[in-house]
Amino acid sequence: MAGKKRDLRRLVRGLRFRLTAVYSLFFALLLIAVAGYFRARLSTTLSDGVKDGLNDEWAAVKGGFLRIWVDPIKGTYADWYYDKDDPDETTVVLDIKKIYLIADQYGHVIPDIMAQGPSVSTGYQDIGIDKPAEIHERMERMLEFARAHPNAPITPSWDVRRNSDGKPFLIRAAMVWDQQHKEPFYVALGDSFQESDRTLRETTWRLAAAIPVAIILGSLLGWVMAGRALSPVHDVARAAQRISSSNLSLRIPSRNSGDELDYLILTFNRMIERLEASFRQMKQFSTDVSHELRTPITAIRGQIEVALFTAKTTDQYREAMFNAMQDIDRLSQIVRALLLLSQAESGQLALQRAPLDLSGVVEEVTEQFQIPAEAAGIALTAELAERCTLEGDRVQIERMITNLLSNAIKFTPAGGRVRVAVQPVEGAVELIVEDTGRGIAPEFLPHIFDRFYRVPGTGTAPAPEQGLGLGLSFVAWIAKAHHGVVNVDSAPGKGTRFRIRFPDGGATAHPPDQTPARAVS
Numbered sequence: 001m002a003g004k005k006r007d008l009r010r011l012v013r014g015l016r017f018r019l020t021a022v023y024s025l026f027f028a029l030l031l032i033a034v035a036g037y038f039r040a041r042l043s044t045t046l047s048d049g050v051k052d053g054l055n056d057e058w059a060a061v062k063g064g065f066l067r068i069w070v071d072p073i074k075g076t077y078a079d080w081y082y083d084k085d086d087p088d089e090t091t092v093v094l095d096i097k098k099i100y101l102i103a104d105q106y107g108h109v110i111p112d113i114m115a116q117g118p119s120v121s122t123g124y125q126d127i128g129i130d131k132p133a134e135i136h137e138r139m140e141r142m143l144e145f146a147r148a149h150p151n152a153p154i155t156p157s158w159d160v161r162r163n164s165d166g167k168p169f170l171i172r173a174a175m176v177w178d179q180q181h182k183e184p185f186y187v188a189l190g191d192s193f194q195e196s197d198r199t200l201r202e203t204t205w206r207l208a209a210a211i212p213v214a215i216i217l218g219s220l221l222g223w224v225m226a227g228r229a230l231s232p233v234h235d236v237a238r239a240a241q242r243i244s245s246s247n248l249s250l251r252i253p254s255r256n257s258g259d260e261l262d263y264l265i266l267t268f269n270r271m272i273e274r275l276e277a278s279f280r281q282m283k284q285f286s287t288d289v290s291h292e293l294r295t296p297i298t299a300i301r302g303q304i305e306v307a308l309f310t311a312k313t314t315d316q317y318r319e320a321m322f323n324a325m326q327d328i329d330r331l332s333q334i335v336r337a338l339l340l341l342s343q344a345e346s347g348q349l350a351l352q353r354a355p356l357d358l359s360g361v362v363e364e365v366t367e368q369f370q371i372p373a374e375a376a377g378i379a380l381t382a383e384l385a386e387r388c389t390l391e392g393d394r395v396q397i398e399r400m401i402t403n404l405l406s407n408a409i410k411f412t413p414a415g416g417r418v419r420v421a422v423q424p425v426e427g428a429v430e431l432i433v434e435d436t437g438r439g440i441a442p443e444f445l446p447h448i449f450d451r452f453y454r455v456p457g458t459g460t461a462p463a464p465e466q467g468l469g470l471g472l473s474f475v476a477w478i479a480k481a482h483h484g485v486v487n488v489d490s491a492p493g494k495g496t497r498f499r500i501r502f503p504d505g506g507a508t509a510h511p512p513d514q515t516p517a518r519a520v521s
């Protein structure tokens with residue numbers, strides 16, 4: 001029951017339902033408006049038809065069918081002149097005489113000589129004979145008009161009146177003169193609206209019956225069309241549901257229609273691509289970390305085993321403990337570096353930016369390396385241009401220079417040279433660390449900034465003096481955080497040169513993103 005209710009709610013909230021509802025409402029309103037307009041037009045046309053019929057009848061009356069005589073002996077009377085053997089004429093006159101009234105200018109009905117009675121039909125009596133005063137007033141008005149405009153036709157008066165059954169009639173009344181043009185007379189002709197009313201009523205009923213059917217059919221069509229238009233959305237949703245962390249390589253197939261949905265699919269696929277890349281990175285990272293941590297842990301365990309089971313003398317015992325401690329140091333070094341790197345790359349490490357004299361910082365760090373360089377038999381020189389400043393974090397910049405210099409010294413044999421330089425280049429500041437060391441083969445170059453990457457041949461089981469493979473990851477991140485671009489040139493056996501260019505005197509306050517800035521040549 002609750003499930004059904006939920007299904008219904010989902011259906012009502014669904015785009016398909018809402019689209020259909022809006023479309024159906026619009027369609028229904030349009031239909032009703034069109035039908036209303038059509039009905040109004042029909043009503044006008046029908047009443048115009050009745051009006052035209054009465055005008056025709058009037059023309060026939062004036063044309064000679066009706067003659068009014070004012071005779072001193074016989075009195076005033078109306079007479080109808082037509083060929084009684086002609087069925088057309090007979091029909092016309094009988095039609096006219098269905099609803100008619102002829103009165104003198106004072107409103108008194110005059111006699112019909114042919115019918116031997118008053119000139120008023122029973123139909124007209126049923127509608128209600130006009131009051132004499134009313135007729136008189138109208139006649140006065142028409143006479144006045146006729147006197148003022150002798151040649152102008154007299155405008156008839158139009159009236160809608162109902163009979164005892166409530167049926168409507170149109171009455172046309174105007175003035176005619178008797179045959180000798182002595183006196184004016186009032187002639188009213190009427191016609192029933194009954195026919196036109198019935199047509200109008202029937203049409204209204206038909207429309208009222210057809211509109212709901214049309215709305216239902218239209219809504220069904222709308223439902224089907226909306227379903228068709230939205231079916232790709234369901235396909236996309238189904239495809240998206242199949243994508244999980246274990247099969248991030250799945251993509252939603254494009255429909256190649258170039259519509260909004262294709263754009264959505266493209267955007268979605270790009271998002272999945274980025275997710276897949278960061279998932280891959282995370283996986284790689286945890287594999288690397290567990291591998292890196294396993295080596296010192298195994299070593300520590302070995303040392304403790306020695307201490308527990310093999311060491312006999314105090315010296316042997318102390319040596320095992322000393323080795324274990326060295327491995328613990330390496331372990332905590334890795335953990336510290338990793339923590340720092342992950343904080344840095346996830347944007348948690350806030351940079352303390354301040355205007356920085358790069359040459360000054362490089363000079364200080366280089367001085368610290370003079371003694372180890374000398375010890376390794378390496379000539380360490382610095383060429384520092386003045387006024388090379390950048391907006392940066394001193395600690396991180398120092399870390400970057402330290403990492404680059406320690407690598408240069410570490411991978412340069414005795415007798416070699418290491419040169420550090422800071423120079424302005426095209427409005428930017430460039431830091432160079434180059435050595436005459438063993439260099440890096442081109443196939444390894446693209447990987448040197450990866451975490452835990454060490455060029456093979458430098459020892460697979462790292463000794464404490466060998467690096468963690470994290471130094472250049474830091475360099476890449478720090479450069480990126482300061483909007484710098486790293487370039488590496490290296491020739492095996494000849495040396496390596498790192499160039500880091502900080503644009504326009506340094507970094508602005510943008511947070512670093514995840515991709516390290518580097519170029520390898």
Ligand code: ADP
Binds near residue numbers: 408455469
């Ligand atoms: P490590 O801590 O091992 O030095 P890095 O990330 O700093 O790790 O460097 C990655 C690898 O790149 C090093 O193991 C080394 O093989 C190579 N490398 C870095 N700098 C130099 C250099 N100046 N000369 C030759 N090889 C280098």
